Amino acid sequence: MDDLQHFCELIPKIELHAHLNGCIRLSTFRQLLSSPTDQMRLDTLDQEFSLGDTHSRMANVFEKFSLLRSCVTNLDDIRRITRETLEDFIKDNVIYVELRTRPRSFHNGKIPSSSYVEAIVEVMKQFEEKICSRLILSIDRTQTLEQAMETLKLAENYRTYVVGLDLSGDPNVKSFERFRPVFDLAKQINLSTTIHIGELPDDECLNENNLIIDYKPTRLGHFNFRTNDQEQRVLKEQIPLELCPTSNILTMNLLDLTQHHFDLFYKNKHPLAICTDDSGLMNCSLSSEIFQVVQTFHLTKKELYEFMFETSNLIFDKNMIEFCQKKLNAFSQQSNLF
Numbered sequence: 183m184d185d186l187q188h189f190c191e192l193i194p195k196i197e198l199h200a201h202l203n204g205c206i207r208l209s210t211f212r213q214l215l216s217s218p219t220d221q222m223r224l225d226t227l228d229q230e231f232s233l234g235d236t237h238s239r240m241a242n243v244f245e246k247f248s249l250l251r252s253c254v255t256n257l258d259d260i261r262r263i264t265r266e267t268l269e270d271f272i273k274d275n276v277i278y279v280e281l282r283t284r285p286r287s288f289h290n291g292k293i294p295s296s297s298y299v300e301a302i303v304e305v306m307k308q309f310e311e312k313i314c315s316r317l318i319l320s321i322d323r324t325q326t327l328e329q330a331m332e333t334l335k336l337a338e339n340y341r342t343y344v345v346g347l348d349l350s351g352d353p354n355v356k357s358f359e360r361f362r363p364v365f366d367l368a369k370q371i372n373l374s375t376t377i378h379i380g381e382l383p384d385d386e387c388l389n390e391n392n393l394i395i396d397y398k399p400t401r402l403g404h405f406n407f408r409t410n411d412q413e414q415r416v417l418k419e420q421i422p423l424e425l426c427p428t429s430n431i432l433t434m435n436l437l438d439l440t441q442h443h444f445d446l447f448y449k450n451k452h453p454l455a456i457c458t459d460d461s462g463l464m465n466c467s468l469s470s471e472i473f474q475v476v477q478t479f480h481l482t483k484k485e486l487y488e489f490m491f492e493t494s495n496l497i498f499d500k501n502m503i504e505f506c507q508k509k510l511n512a513f514s515q516q517s518n519l520f
């Protein structure tokens with residue numbers, strides 16, 4: 183194996199943009215997806231995954247994601263996928279991960295969404311010795327304001343493990359303005375926020391970018407499509423970005439990573455995190471994503487180490503920054519980096 187690739191696998195890593203349902207292992211996905219129609223749909227989707235323009239690619243991603251979500255039907259399933267996801271991250275030498283998920287109830291509300299959150303937190307606690315994992319609760323763009331408010335309340339009730347609030351889902355639905363009161367409340371109670379931004383190349387989406395930047399969330403996800411002015415604002419205001427190479431290349435319809443905005447922001451010393459979004463959905467690992475970046479933009483081992491060290495400052499659970507940096511320090515000494 184390439185020495186640099188091996189280094190990317192060994193270095194302690196931090197994952198900040200992973201949707202729990204998108205991290206389901208392919209084998210588990212196939213097993214939980216019971217109906218033959220869904221199995222066939224998945225086959226077709228996989229074949230068509232990287233065809234067409236941004237809109238049709240995004241539609242494929244969301245359809246696959248909703249299949250992933252549909253195969254989780256009870257608390258045992260959610261415990262299983264949380265456990266397997268954490269096992270996979272541990273294997274990839276990830277030391278800190280923020281998993282995000284939209285809380286849901288099962289069996290027509292008989293099992294409330296609080297049980298869903300508790301089930302995940304329970305598994306996270308079991309893995310505490312091996313990986314530090316935290317939860318971000320997602321608000322879906324198609325939800326109502328009341329539902330979003332419920333999610334915020336849930337986040338408040340599980341503050342030790344829930345470290346943030348996310349806005350995600352179909353970017354054709356422009357709803358940040360509608361959810362703004364919820365995100366304002368999040369700020370008031372000091373809950374960190376991350377918002378998917380600039381996912382489509384249309385005017386409406388670009389307009390919504392302004393509203394999101396005005397709000398100034400703690401971090402932004404993707405920022406694929408943007409105006410020069412928006413780019414300058416994000417640079418100036420130093421709003422950290424979660425960049426997801428494979429996912430971004432796919433949905434932006436790029437030839438390869440050389441066309442990706444990592445370079446621009448990295449050269450400007452902007453706060454960045456490289457993330458998967460998500461291992462199951464994109465069939466990747468955090469190591470492979472990082473290796474792609476390092477290889478394309480010719481980062482040295484030392485530069486990658488410094489990059490990861492800076493990323494540790496962006497985690498939502500500020501109590502764990504020292505933990506991450508100690509792990510990174512120990513690694514640099516072991517590998518005689520300096």
Ligand SMILES: [Zn+2]
Pocket residue numbers: 199201350378403459
């Ligand atoms: Zn995402």
